[in-house]
Amino acid sequence: MACGRYSEHYANSVRLAALLIKKGTPTLLSYLLDNLPRCDDYDNPCLPCTHEFRTHHLRHVLQLYSPLLKHLRFGTGGYQKVLGQQEYEQLYPLSGIPCNPHLFSFTLLFTLIRHLCGPRDAGWPGWDRAPLITEKSPEYDVIRLRQFRDVLYSHLPRGDVRGPVFAKWWTYLSAVLIRLGLREAEIERFRLEVEVVDEDTVKFLAEMQRQYREERETPACEKDYANIDVRLKPAEDGEIDRVFDSARYTGRY
Ligand SMILES: [Zn+2]
Ligand SMILES: [Zn+2]
Numbered sequence: 001m002a003c004g005r006y007s008e009h010y011a012n013s014v015r016l017a018a019l020l021i022k023k024g025t026p027t028l029l030s031y032l033l034d035n036l037p038r039c040d041d042y043d044n045p046c047l048p049c050t051h052e053f054r055t056h057h058l059r060h061v062l063q064l065y066s067p068l069l070k071h072l073r074f075g076t077g078g079y080q081k082v083l084g085q086q087e088y089e090q091l092y093p094l095s096g097i098p099c100n101p102h103l104f105s106f107t108l109l110f111t112l113i114r115h116l117c118g119p120r121d122a123g124w125p126g127w128d129r130a131p132l133i134t135e136k137s138p139e140y141d142v143i144r145l146r147q148f149r150d151v152l153y154s155h156l157p158r159g160d161v162r163g164p165v166f167a168k169w170w171t172y173l174s175a176v177l178i179r180l181g182l183r184e185a186e187i188e189r190f191r192l193e194v195e196v197v198d199e200d201t202v203k204f205l206a207e208m209q210r211q212y213r214e215e216r217e218t219p220a221c222e223k224d225y226a227n228i229d230v231r232l233k234p235a236e237d238g239e240i241d242r243v244f245d246s247a248r249y250t251g252r253y
Pocket of ligand 2: 038039057
């Protein structure tokens with residue numbers, strides 16, 4: 001069945017990417033705000049007294065950690081350069097107005113989570129290892145979202161997601177988002193919203209994908225797409241985790 005001017009298989013890949021970016025991005029923001037370091041040890045610690053306490057504290061943490069974020073912008077102090085000028089200006093607007101974290105991109109949020117949320121216990125395997133099926137705590141689901149993005153964005157140009165594969169991936173991604181706090185009803189509503197895939201959504205996602213490509217040092221080649229196609233066949237439980245294992249992104253962040 002075709003969906004407007006797009007094939008149903010292409011529409012499926014757009015629906016998955018839309019769920020990931022439009023619902024996953026605010027979910028990552030919630031995780032970040034819930035897991036920021038405390039500021040009790042500093043002068044003028046935040047008190048959880050105001051309506052916008054968490055956003056206020058994020059801005060506070062960005063001040064406290066500005067030397068680290070400067071390293072991440074310029075690749076100094078033993079850190080890799082992971083922040084572009086545009087992202088850096090979102091954190092520290094030139095105009096001097098307070099930053100608006102609701103404008104932060106998926107990638108920027110993940111970078112902040114990686115560098116600000118911690119430290120973790122000795123058994124923590126790091127943000128680059130693919131989670132095991134049994135690892136279901138929020139930090140592993142954050143990794144799953146990022147891995148899902150890597151696989152999906154590499155695959156999107158081909159846009160060949162058949163019905164059963166779509167259903168499996170949609171269920172998988174929904175489960176991750178729900179574990180991270182998104183309400184099931186919200187996903188249901190979104191499912192209806194993307195029933196018809198419109199040109200704006202396709203353009204929006206193409207732009208996300210372009211930014212993602214720019215961030216990566218080596219763009220995916222045709223061979224990569226071919227491999228992912230093979231992996232996209234209908235899968236047993238746990239298969240998607242193995243997909244993520246083999247597609248694991250070991251690059252920078
Ligand atoms: Zn305050
Ligand atoms: Zn604070």
